Amino acid sequence: MLPAPSAFSRTAVSETRASDATDAAWRPIAGRLREEYGEDVFTSWFKGVALERLEDGVAHLSVPTRFLKTWIQAHYAERIAALFAEHEPDVGRVAISVRSAAAKLAAPSRDVVVAPAPVEQPETRSVTPFPLSPRVDPNRLQGSPLDRRLTFETFLAGRSNALAYAAARQIADARPGDAVQFNPLVIHASVGLGKSHLLQATAHAVEASGRRVLYLTAEKFMFDFVAALKAQTALSFKEKLRAIDLLVIDDLQFLQGKTVQQEFGHTLNALLDGGQQVIVAADRPPAELEGVDERLRSRLAGGLTLELGALDEELRAKILSVRISAAKAVHSRFDVPEDVIAYVARTVTANGRDLDGAVNRLLAHNTLTGSTITVEMAETALRDLIRQVEPKRVKIEDIQRIVAKHYQVSRADVLSSRRTQNVVRPRQVAMYLSKVLTLRSLPEIGRRFGGRDHTTVLHAVRKITELVKTDGALKDELELLTRMLME
Numbered sequence: 001m002l003p004a005p006s007a008f009s010r011t012a013v014s015e016t017r018a019s020d021a022t023d024a025a026w027r028p029i030a031g032r033l034r035e036e037y038g039e040d041v042f043t044s045w046f047k048g049v050a051l052e053r054l055e056d057g058v059a060h061l062s063v064p065t066r067f068l069k070t071w072i073q074a075h076y077a078e079r080i081a082a083l084f085a086e087h088e089p090d091v092g093r094v095a096i097s098v099r100s101a102a103a104k105l106a107a108p109s110r111d112v113v114v115a116p117a118p119v120e121q122p123e124t125r126s127v128t129p130f131p132l133s134p135r136v137d138p139n140r141l142q143g144s145p146l147d148r149r150l151t152f153e154t155f156l157a158g159r160s161n162a163l164a165y166a167a168a169r170q171i172a173d174a175r176p177g178d179a180v181q182f183n184p185l186v187i188h189a190s191v192g193l194g195k196s197h198l199l200q201a202t203a204h205a206v207e208a209s210g211r212r213v214l215y216l217t218a219e220k221f222m223f224d225f226v227a228a229l230k231a232q233t234a235l236s237f238k239e240k241l242r243a244i245d246l247l248v249i250d251d252l253q254f255l256q257g258k259t260v261q262q263e264f265g266h267t268l269n270a271l272l273d274g275g276q277q278v279i280v281a282a283d284r285p286p287a288e289l290e291g292v293d294e295r296l297r298s299r300l301a302g303g304l305t306l307e308l309g310a311l312d313e314e315l316r317a318k319i320l321s322v323r324i325s326a327a328k329a330v331h332s333r334f335d336v337p338e339d340v341i342a343y344v345a346r347t348v349t350a351n352g353r354d355l356d357g358a359v360n361r362l363l364a365h366n367t368l369t370g371s372t373i374t375v376e377m378a379e380t381a382l383r384d385l386i387r388q389v390e391p392k393r394v395k396i397e398d399i400q401r402i403v404a405k406h407y408q409v410s411r412a413d414v415l416s417s418r419r420t421q422n423v424v425r426p427r428q429v430a431m432y433l434s435k436v437l438t439l440r441s442l443p444e445i446g447r448r449f450g451g452r453d454h455t456t457v458l459h460a461v462r463k464i465t466e467l468v469k470t471d472g473a474l475k476d477e478l479e480l481l482t483r484m485l486m487e
């Protein structure tokens, strides 16, 4: 146990005695933290923590960097306070300061002279949740490498990406002094649909026009920011960031950590307020980036958000043709007939990356085995990339929801026992569609419709089957609902 806080804080003690006492008080807390969070987390976050003093019910901790201070404050301060309360009943609060500031606190007028703990730089590997190379020079703001193949020349526009393409082109073609229109431009899409390609194409074009561009993956932003914090050059990092014309951030969904997100938010605000262009890509729209700070999300949503849709068959064929021509420039005997391109475009549907894979596969078969490329050969070579077109599985819940919406009643009405005509018809239609579009049995459907008997479902199915024979409007409605459910 430490001496009572009052004795400890008001009695002059030597440096040695103070640090012995603080060490002794910190040791059990450190032990508990190590036990609870494990060695890795402990080394990452708590190894550089020192207890400076206990004073008036407050445990004053010091850490070597501001980042650590914010991190521990946000994630662990409460737990540390609770552990102190167990070991030192007089301590109710924890205060964390950055070590250099702690040193200043030991002013000559104070009774207690607490020697600041040695400024120990935490291990490079351990302070951040991502790898940090000690060789990084935080004074140089270097973007993530741009792939020279990902330009507007190789990006193909189609229905699914027309808007995003037009917006990116407009940014690329802007001249100095032109008003910034879409800011920030947020592009979202699921994997392999061309986000990085479009972003890099814009970065290339803007760079070629002599403007200053920084293309960073969100991970690189975190990496550089934390490196700058560690080297205490965060200010110049921010200044450099803010001195560019276009900031491009890719894969924003990976931007983690409150401090990093806040810092990115500040940078974003400063750039937007300064009229500099920002483009961001993520795998989902800003509103759905759950791990991202609320204010940052809303600032992003305040710009222009556009989606890159799934590549349609026409666009897939165009991409394949361009890729094949590029391969042909190197391998002159690589010849892919039109019917094979059409076959691959129809069957390899997932994303652009699979299209690249398909071309590589055909090229490998062609050059390594000398086999001629035919549809049969492509079928075999691309077996695992080809998506079997399965009929979509329709769920009874979806049928109930869509039918209810169509007839402007609630799903609860459809499931209820109400027998008014405006509810009976939608219920019967929903039961009919459940029988026709799913593999569920009549009793199962009955159960899903508020626990009804299978004869009720049978009655509904028969009734609708009879009605559609003569009621053209109902037939059209059923067709429309079926299309909505199958899309």
Ligand SMILES: Nc1ncnc2c1ncn2[C@@H]1O[C@H](COP(=O)(O)OP(=O)(O)OP(=O)(O)O)[C@@H](O)[C@H]1O
Residues within 6 Å of the ligand: 150, 154, 155, 156, 157, 161, 189, 190, 191, 192, 193, 194, 195, 196, 197, 198, 283, 319, 351, 352, 353, 356
């Ligand atoms: N419209 C397009 N025109 C030409 N190539 C495209 C197009 N869309 C996608 N591609 C190609 O598909 C591949 C995957 O695209 P990209 O890496 O840009 O996808 P992404 O959306 O950034 O994916 P991820 O979210 O996995 O990073 C790349 O080779 C890219 O060149």
